[in-house]
Amino acid sequence: MRVAFQGEPGAYSEQAIFDYFGEVKAHPCESFEAVFESVASRDCDAALIPIENSLAGSIHRNYDLLLRCDLHIAGEYFLRVRHCLIAFPGIGKKDIRRVISHPQALEQCAAYLRALDVKIEPVYDTAGSVKMLKESSDQTTAAIASRRAADMYGMQILEEGIEDNMENYTRFLVVQREPVTPDGEAKTSIVFTLKNQPGTLFKALSVFALRDIDLTKIESRPLQGQPWDYLFYIDFIGAAHEEKVRRALDHLSELALMLRVLGSYPRASQ
Numbered sequence: 626m627r628v629a630f631q632g633e634p635g636a637y638s639e640q641a642i643f644d645y646f647g648e649v650k651a652h653p654c655e656s657f658e659a660v661f662e663s664v665a666s667r668d669c670d671a672a673l674i675p676i677e678n679s680l681a682g683s684i685h686r687n688y689d690l691l692l693r694c695d696l697h698i699a700g701e702y703f704l705r706v707r708h709c710l711i712a713f714p715g716i717g718k719k720d721i722r723r724v725i726s727h728p729q730a731l732e733q734c735a736a737y738l739r740a741l742d743v744k745i746e747p748v749y750d751t752a753g754s755v756k757m758l759k760e761s762s763d764q765t766t767a768a769i770a771s772r773r774a775a776d777m778y779g780m781q782i783l784e785e786g787i788e789d790n791m792e793n794y795t796r797f798l799v800v801q802r803e804p805v806t807p808d809g810e811a812k813t814s815i816v817f818t819l820k821n822q823p824g825t826l827f828k829a830l831s832v833f834a835l836r837d838i839d840l841t842k843i844e845s846r847p848l849q850g851q852p853w854d855y856l857f858y859i860d861f862i863g864a865a866h867e868e869k870v871r872r873a874l875d876h877l878s879e880l881a882l883m884l885r886v887l888g889s890y891p892r893a894s895q
Contacts, residue, residue: 629654629663629672635752635774637706641797642673645702657686661694664800671699671801677842678706679794681729688846688858691800691816691887698814698888700799707793708734710783711755711775712767718783725754726769734769736789743767755780804888811864812841812892815874817857817881818848825880826857832876833861836869864889 626649630638634653642651652669654660663669674690677683691698708730712721721743724731728747731738738745748754754768759778767783768774775782798814819825833840842860863870865886878884 626650626671627652627669629660629669631655631657631660631674632750633752633756633774635755635771635777636750637704637752637771637795638673638675638797639752640771640773641702641704641795644704645673645700645797645799646671657684657690661690661696661800664696664802665694667802671799673702673797673799675795676798677796678729679792679796680733680790683844685846687798688844689849691798691814691858692856692885694800696800696802697804698798698890699801699803699805700890701812701893702797702799703893704795704797705793706733706788706795707772707786708751708769708788709772709775709785710767710787711758711770711780712783713758713762713764714779714781716764716767716781716783720765721767721783722765723763724767724769725757727751727754730769733788733790733793737787752777799890800888805890806866807864807889807891810862810892811867811889812860813863813865813870813889814858814860814887815877815885816887817859817877817884818854819857819881821854829857829877829880832873832880833859836873838863838869838873858887862892 628642629652639651660672664672723744725746725748751770752774755770755774755778758768839862844858845855848854
């Protein structure tokens, strides 16, 4: 099985692939667009994409790509993110003058980096920062990335778990060409648009409340080409084939200008 992810080998997304799928072939891509295209073109069987982080919030680009591409959500996975300060072997923290990493990783370690009293520099990727460090031979620079990235590039971990908040999780979605029908506890993701009229969002959400369906996430995104109109992304507990969910979606379709089920899939434990 071949599974696509965005980033360099050693990225957190690659770690999540092996945690979720086991022994598969992980295929790195430069961009999220390339990840989706690799699945749509059948170059890969599936992809694992980050959709939200418990500290930094949603990855909006992937919400837009879920709507644009004719793929289905088939699963979810929560990864506990543990950032490592990584440098060349034999280097101590006192030798570090600069730290590089993805902007979100730098932000999530902001208090630690202030105490370290170093210059910070954002780069395109966490694992990529370790690759850049290895290629630069700069022994006064450290990177922030995963333990996997440090091992992959033969670098030293100066300290692990340097994130300011220990409750640092990233939620990933499995996307593939075919939908799945989950057994057991399930989650469903949908997207819809509404007329811009008073009370329409309240009425749309009430179709779930009336049937005791638990909403776990609601996200609004601008509707491209129509300023000040919005798409609404919702996650809820239940599968699309369940009777009360079918009734709720039928009710919502009477109110919505557009409604699409992005996928029903097994609910992950956190």
